Each structure stands twice: as structure tokens, then as C-alpha cells.
Amino acid sequence: MKKYVYSLLTIMLCLTAKSQVLTREDSLSAGLIASNATTVISGYGSFKYSNNLTLKTAETNVDRVILFIGHKFTKRISFFSEMEIEDAKIVGGQASGEYAIEQAFLKFDIKRNLYITAGLFIPRIGIINENHLPTTFNGNDRTYVETFIIPSTWREIGIGLYGNSNKIPGLNYSVGLMNGLNSAGFTSGTGIREGRFEGSKATTNSLAITGSLLYYYKNIRAQVSGYFGGSAGLPKFQADSLQLHSGAFGTPVELVEANVQYLSKKLTLKGLVSFINIPNAGEINRAYANNTPESILGGYLEASYNLTPKSTRSWIVFARYENLNMNFKLPKDGSGIFNDANNQQYIVTGLGFQPIKGVFVKLDYNYRLTGEINPLLIVNPFPQSQPFFKAQHYVNLGLGYSF
16 A cells, blocks of 8 residues: 555656646556556547737647557556557648657566666656646647757657665656667757657667656756767768768767756746757768757746636646757858757747646747848748748647546
């Protein structure tokens, strides 16, 4: 009985927002499902209406629908998987949605506060990467910093070790080994996001290590995490022909992030900063001509307030400021082209209504401000395409659920 009480307290501490519910996946992860040989079904999803008031365009979309299937083999061995469909459908040969396996791993419980994951898993980096259910964050869209700098949902194939300290109450740690990235997919606008393999024919000529320290103290949740991995992903003779550094950690990518949250029944405060360094960006640009920056920097601050803390129906107002520069520093060899449009600021504010645990109705307003786009990077100038506006305004209305 004590074990289950301890596990419940642990999972409650790990919730990063008041709106998160204890899903069946959470229950399986925390060891709260008593019987063995049990299959668990869970899921989440979101739908959105979006109106760009500047461009005068609007659309509705099924952003994603995810089905979780897990299985408990024994008291110590469980399986976790998530199957995701984005944009409602997949059409062969046409621009359409995406079907993806978001996670598929085995979890081995060594003891109460120590376990191993092996397979396609999500490392502990940032706030949203692990806790990305639409009922755990404010607004219809995930934060821009944790979409383009920390490319959530970031998952790769490997093995991870997770635990918490017996000597320092509230201290949790993780370390992982996984396949690296593909620098051919890097861009100045999306950073390393398109360099992920996400479990699809991932090369292990490049490897990566990740690690995190997560600390809870009263209403405070603080975390630092890091990533270091190779991105050439090629045999030596191919890397040499492209003048890229080969080897497990050749052509490296370095990412560090730190975040802190204050969580109470009424008020939630969040702050995150993240930095990426790609020291061999010049060599990547010579090999692929993809305008890879040498460094990327961004962060955000958010405040939210629960207007009805004593009610089962929650009304939450929030405001968030984000700043990200996708070409914070270019290679010294002059191989990169500066684009001030990649220096971006966002103000996101809105209202969320939770009629019942696991269901959210969301309304938000987005204001985006950027620098001028570099004329050298305009492929289809106006009037062949929409003109570029430094300031844009959006309104989003959506639904999110998890169970």
C-alpha cells in the first residue's frame, strides 16, 4: 500500500500544470495498475480553428489524434506506445497529414526509484517535450521555443536511465544514449527540427547523449538538461567526401536548456531558456547549402491564473512572451546568409475552460513580430505569393482532450 501511495505522490509532483489529469498512461508509468498481464488504452488529441487576421486567411484542422496502447507484462516490465495521426488523413503522393509512432519502448523497473527505458523514447528536455498533452499547456499551440529550438516532440531510438536521489529529497535525474541527428535536414528557419530521425531508419554512425537534473521544492519545479550528439551520420568515406567530421560525435550539435516553474492552485509561472551550438555549421553549409546557423537562442515567460480554484470547472487566463533568434550567430567563414525574419517575438494570451478533467476549450490571440526578410531569400516575390508582414495577428479557437 505504501508503494502505491508513494507512486501516486510522485506522479502528482511530476504534473507540470494544474490541468493535467492522471491518464491511464500515467497510471501504468507510476505502477498504479496492480494486476499483471494488463493492456491499457489511453489517448489525447486536439482540434483547432485558426484565423490569420493579417493575411485574412482561416482554416480548421484536426491537429492530432493519438492512441496510446500499453501493456504490463510483469510487476517490473511494461510496454508503452503512441500512434499519432496529424491533419486528419494521409494521402499517397499528395501534401497531407502524417502518421507517426511517437513512442514505442519497454520500461524495466529496477527498484522503486530507478528504471530503464529502451526503444523509441522521449528524452527529458524542456517542459513540453515529455508533457505535451493538450491539457497540460496553455493556448492551442505548443510554445514556439519548444517547437523550433527544442524540437518537441523529440524522440529517438536508444536507452535511458531515470531515477531520483535518496539523499536529496526532490532531486530527479536522467541520462540517455540514442542515435544522432542528420545535418542535411538543418535549416535557418527550423533549426535542427528536420534533422530528427524519429525512429525511421536512423543511422547510428552518429550517436548522442542526453541528461537532466530535475528538482522539486515546495511549489517550485526547476530543471536543467543537455544534449550532445553527432550529426554527420555517414560512413567515413562519405563524410570525408563532403568534408564533414565523421565518427560517433562528429559534426556535433550541443543543446542546453533551463526552466523553472512555480505551481499553486491559483497562480502558475513558467520560464525557459534554450541555446543550441553547431560549431561546424560552416562545413554543413558547404556540404548541403542549407544555411545552417552556428547558434540559436530563445526563451519564454508565462503566467496563468485559475479564476475558479475551488470549482471542478476551471477558467484559466494566461499570457506568454516568447523571443527566439534562429540565426543568433552565423558561421565565421561567411557560409551563412543572415535573415532578420528569423529574429522573432511572440505575445500569446488567452482563456481556457475546463468543464471536466481531461477536456479543455481554448481561445487565444497571437501577435508575431519579426525583422525584415532578406530579399536574397525570397523565391517567389509578391504578387506571385503573399507579401511578407513583419507583424501578424492570429486568433485560435480549439478543443483538447486526454484520457
